[in-house]
Amino acid sequence: MLQILIILLFQTVFVFGCGTPAVKPDTNRIVNGVDARPHSWPWQISLQVKHGSRYHHTCGGTLIGPRWVLTAGHCIWPGDVYRVLIGEHDMSVGEGTEQIHEILRIVVHPDWDIDHVAKGNDLTLLKLDKSPIMNDSVGVACLPQAGEILAHGTPCYITGWGNLYTHGPMPDKLQQALLPVVEYSECSRSDWWGNVVKTTMVCAGGDIVSGCNGDSGGPLNCLGQDGRWYIQGVTSFVSSSICNEVKKPTVFTRTSAFTEWISEVMLHY
């Protein structure tokens, strides 16, 4: 009886525990964007928009609850039809791990304004039709504590199917790149992003050691001291001239500034 209980408990923790991928991400290589180890970021989703009768990848996103995906505000255009692809690694082949979900509700942050990107609030929550099956290729990321600020230089990873280099092609396989956090006081210097960057954002990367990977709406993944992966940012914008420009780090919506809004939406929608 006790054994069964312990097994049940273990399974519950395994299934609902956040930020603990069955396949560990490769965090050894400190090079520009590389193919991720398949399914080592099991919370990474592909947001796909319908064009005609087909769906196309348009943004990244993160599974943060059994039925909830966090992505960017600017990823959603009113009137467009979307779906969510989970458990994906290589877009060019059917690997048998993919799960496709319809979206029941789209909740764009009420203060997001496409005409004023620098105001921030670039967030959207998507409620899925039903909970995906959580297994070795699908799991949830952890949300940080409200107000948590990462130290300058914290090594985080951006993931996504975004361009490999400026105006380059979209890769088939999920990419990852190391992006160290740039603290607000540095990122907001006049020769960096200046007042475009707000305290509700987090900057990471911004020099040649970091890649040009990931894409809008996707996660900034940072390992917590408890050994779990936290989604500390949602990719919001990069320099329009070239990706990975010096002093122009990638700018993310800082998840820890929106934990209250996120939990309220997840509770009430």
Ligand SMILES: *[C@@H]1O[C@H](CO)[C@@H](O)[C@H](O)[C@H]1NC(C)=O
């Ligand atoms: C996870 O679940 C999906 C959906 O049932 C399935 O296709 C896949 O094979 C399962 N296992 C892994 C390791 O992805």
